[in-house]
Amino acid sequence: MDARLRRVNKEIADCKNDKTSNIQIDLVDESPFHLKGSFPGPEGTPYEGGRFEVDIVIPESYPFQPVKMKFITKVYHPNISSASGAICLDILKDAWSPVLTLKSTLISLQSLLCSPEPNDPQDAEVAKHYTTSKASFEETARYWTQVYAGGPGQRKGKNPSKGSVHDDIAIAGLERVHVERFENLGFDRNKVIDVLRRLNYRGSNVAQITDDRVVEELLK
């Protein structure tokens, strides 16, 4: 039997037998080389209470080549693309070793959620948010966990606005008062959210970005 198939089958079985790690690996279709992993968000982080799904593709020359993983669940984290789920982690690239397994790699992703590395970002905007105001970043990450990863808690005052399933301002990690101020100048809300997010209009940065600068961007 194909070496890759044998090893992958064994890894899937090992993960099923392991009841303690709470890491799950499932087939997506009939192929054992396209899988879906999932794990709980680590305790004591903004991801706590959520369950995070990861798309797994086993390359032809596995385990001599790293497994391909990306988040299916949307995650707000400096090293994970908020748009595509792409992950910046050394062991998925040049620090891969054939003794790593699907389970150990998923555990590494879980621990990546515990220790963001904003100096080597996958998502520059999220990384800027993190370095500007960690508290505000964590609030947004928690909101994403709640909205996308089935995390707990509805925080007061952050309930979904009428007509939309969730709060676009909280998703973007912005303050309602800031968005409404520019909205009241007659700009479209989505446009305001987009511009303020790109300008990283948060925390101490707010004082450094003039209204003229924002309006200039809004008029583009």
Add this chain to the structure above:
Amino acid sequence: MKVTVKHWHAVAQWRWDTGSDADNTHPTNNEEEEGDVCGICRVPFEGCCPSCRMPGDDCPLIWGECTHIFHMHCLLKWIGTAASKQQCPMDRRPWVTAERRV
């Protein structure tokens, strides 16, 4: 009563001496016991690497000076890739083959 032995079958058992089980007893049946499988292909040392058909001297083990052990074929395949940087897969130290014990 007199018993006459008509046939007998000799049954022998062998293991690589990896130095890890001092008493050479069977490994525990703990599923997590990974000490006796090759970390690269996950097949027991006493089995053969995925590219061989028969275990034994044709598919030997290789010892590193770092004390890590693999099927020789598995390790050489890894070391042959650029991605390995010629490092041990376990500890990322430069791979140096140790003199074979035994």
